[in-house]
Structures are given as C-alpha cells and as structure tokens.
Amino acid sequence: MPKVAVIGAGTMGxxxxxxxxxxxxxxxxxxxxxxxxxxxxxxxxxxxxKLAEKGQLKEDPSAVLSRIxxxxxxxxxxxxxxxxxxxxxxxxxxxxxxxxxxADRCAPPEAILATNTSSLPITEIAEAVKPERKTKVVGMxxxxxxxxxxxxxxxxxxxxxxxxxxxxAEYAQKLGKQTVVVNRDVPGFIVNRILARVNxxxxxxxxxxxxxxxxxxxxxxxxxxxxxxxxxxxxYTGIDVICFIGDAMLKRGFKSHPCPLILxxxxxxxxxxxxxxxxxxxx
Ligand code: CAA
Numbered sequence: 090m091p092k093v094a095v096i097g098a099g100t101m102g103x104x105x106x107x108x109x110x111x112x113x114x115x116x117x118x119x120x121x122x123x124x125x126x127x128x129x130x131x132x133x134x135x136x137x138x139k140l141a142e143k144g145q146l147k148e149d150p151s152a153v154l155s156r157i158x159x160x161x162x163x164x165x166x167x168x169x170x171x172x173x174x175x176x177x178x179x180x181x182x183x184x185x186x187x188x189x190x191x192a193d194r195c196a197p198p199e200a201i202l203a204t205n206t207s208s209l210p211i212t213e214i215a216e217a218v219k220p221e222r223k224t225k226v227v228g229m230x231x232x233x234x235x236x237x238x239x240x241x242x243x244x245x246x247x248x249x250x251x252x253x254x255x256x257x258a259e260y261a262q263k264l265g266k267q268t269v270v271v272n273r274d275v276p277g278f279i280v281n282r283i284l285a286r287v288n289x290x291x292x293x294x295x296x297x298x299x300x301x302x303x304x305x306x307x308x309x310x311x312x313x314x315x316x317x318x319x320x321x322x323x324x325y326t327g328i329d330v331i332c333f334i335g336d337a338m339l340k341r342g343f344k345s346h347p348c349p350l351i352l353x354x355x356x357x358x359x360x361x362x363x364x365x366x367x368x369x370x371x372x
Pocket of ligand 1: 135139140207231232234236237238317322326330
C-alpha cells in the first residue's frame with residue numbers, strides 16, 4: 090500500500106489524512122500530543138460516517154480509519170518509507186522548518202515534502218532541507234473542510250521542479266480534487282490573496298457603519314451566490330488563522346489596510362466557531 094505522512098492533526102491535517110486514507114493510502118498522522126490525535130480521529134470518524142450515510146464512501150468507515158496510524162510527536166518515524174509528506178502544523182515558519190528538516194533527514198530521498206501553508210513562502214521553507222531535496226519541496230494547499238472543498242492550489246517555490254508540481258497535481262487528482270498551479274510564490278497565493286480583499290472590504294463596510302454584518306453576509310450569500318458570507322466564513326476558518334494569514338502577507342509586502350474589527354476579535358480571542366464566538370455566537 091502506498092504510504093504518506095500528514096504532520097499536524099488539526100482542522101486541516103485531519104481532513105487531509107482522511108482524504109488520503111479514503112483514496113487507499115496508508116497514512117501516518119502526527120501531532121504533538123495524544124489528545125489532539127484522539128480528537129482528530131473522532132472528527133475523521135464523524136466525517137466518514139456522514140459520507141457513508143450519503144453513499145459517498147466506497148467502503149466501510151472502519152476500513153478507511155484502519156489505514157490511519159496516529160503517531161505522537163515523532164516526525165522521523167512517520168516519514169520512513171513514504172512517497173509524500175504533507176505538513177499542516179501551525180503557521181509559524183520556524184516550526185515548519187523544523188518539521189521539514191526532520192522529514193528531510195528520515196524520508197526516502199525520492200519523497201516529496203509538501204506544505205499546506207496558507208501564507209508562508211514555500212521558498213523559505215525549502216531552505217530547511219538539503220540542497221538535493223529542494224526541488225521536491227512544494228505547496229499543496231487544501232481548503233477547509235478538505236474533504237468537501239474541491240480545490241487544491243499547487244504552489245511552486247523558487248526551487249520546486251516541474252516534475253514535483255506534476256506529481257503533486259496527480260496526487261490531488263487521485264483525491265478527487267481540481268488543481269490550480271500557482272507558478273509564483275506570492276503572499277496568499279491566489280485564493281487567500283483574493284479572500285483577504287473580500288474580508289477587508291466586508292469588514293471596513295461594517296467598521297464605517299455602512300452595513301451590518303448580517304447585511305453583508307446576506308448580500309454575499311443571496312446575491313453573489315457564495316456558500317458562506319465573509320463573516321460566517323471567517324468564523325468558520327478561525328479568526329486567529331485570518332489574523333496569522335493577514336500578518337504573514339503584510340510582512341511579505343502585501344499592501345493592505347487591516348480592519349480593526351478583525352484585529353479586535355483576535356485580541357479578545359473570539360476566534361469563531363472553535364471558541365464559541367466570533368462575529369456570531371455558537372451554542
Ligand atoms: N465531512 C463530511 N461531511 C461534512 C463535513 C465534513 N468535514 N463538514 C460538513 N459536512 C456535512 C454537514 O454535516 C452537512 O450534512 P447534512 O446534510 O447531513 O446535515 C452537509 O455537509 C452540508 O453542510 P451544512 O449543512 O453545514 O452547510 P453547507 O451546505 O453550507 O455546506 C460547506 C458546508 C461545504 C462547508 C459550505 O458551506 C461551503 O462550501 N462553505 C465555504 C467554505 C470555504 O470557502 N472554505 C474555504 C475557506 S478558506 C481556507 O480554507 C483557506 C485557508 O488557507 C484558510
């Protein structure tokens with residue numbers, strides 16, 4: 090059975106592990122503590138049951154789950170024998186570089202090392218690996234929830250080879266995803282670059298008293314045809330993640346006019362669904 094490793098079992102990591110297991114891969118899923126892995130496996134089980142109820146799963150949920158091996162902390166043992174690693178840890182360049190250095194040390198020489206970063210430079214992450222691995226470091230950016238969102242951005246850093254981009258696009262297709270290759274490692278790639286502007290515009294309208302949160306979201310859902318309004322989506326993504334992305338993009342020279350309402354929510358730790366309150370309240 091082909092093997093992959095997913096590093097980080099949070100919102101994105103658990104969904105990415107689920108997708109690979111559904112596609113028949115043996116998956117090592119790594120996180121720093123047993124409790125995070127337990128929660129990830131519970132979330133995967135819930136999601137697989139949902140898909141099974143709707144006839145969208147080819148096999149029994151337990152068969153898919155049995156292909157996911159939780160691993161506490163040890164990136165090195167998780168990447169032994171893998172053809173691909175997907176890193177989905179916190180958006181902190183130093184943490185990501187540590188994961189890549191460790192994976193580089195222990196993964197087979199031909200293995201591709203991908204990052205699910207939303208905003209950090211692929212080229213800088215690639216600095217953590219040996220020169221001969223640099224062509225195999227690439228962005229593989231999923232969207233939340235990975236199991237349902239059809240798109241994967243495949244991002245080419247300065248060293249990434251065309252062969253690596255091609256292989257990662259093939260992996261994404263095996264997971265049933267559409268791919269867009271992002272040829273320039275620019276802040277926010279394509280989707281987050283545009284979403285940042287949408288969120289900023291939505292937020293400033295409310296901050297200036299031109300519209301309410303509900304009015305903006307209703308307009309986006311009922312007129313623009315989006316599945317979620319800007320504020321609902323920020324709550325769903327996690328306002329802490331929105332702040333991380335905004336900050337990382339600003340540091341990389343993206344010209345923006347950060348909206349105080351988003352910054353306030355971050356300061357108050359009102360991150361959205363995950364904390365029970367963001368722009369809306371969650372029971
Ligand atoms: N696995 C399986 N089923 C799931 C699921 C999951 N992970 N998450 C939700 N579902 C199910 C729900 O339980 C629900 O099932 P029932 O019909 O049985 O009730 C069904 O999917 C539909 O969900 P909802 O009724 O909650 O709502 P919905 O019809 O709006 O669909 C959605 C949910 C697919 C998430 C949709 O709202 C959507 O597409 N939203 C936009 C999400 C988006 O834009 N994500 C990208 C964010 S940006 C990002 O991720 C990038 C980044 O770098 C930060």
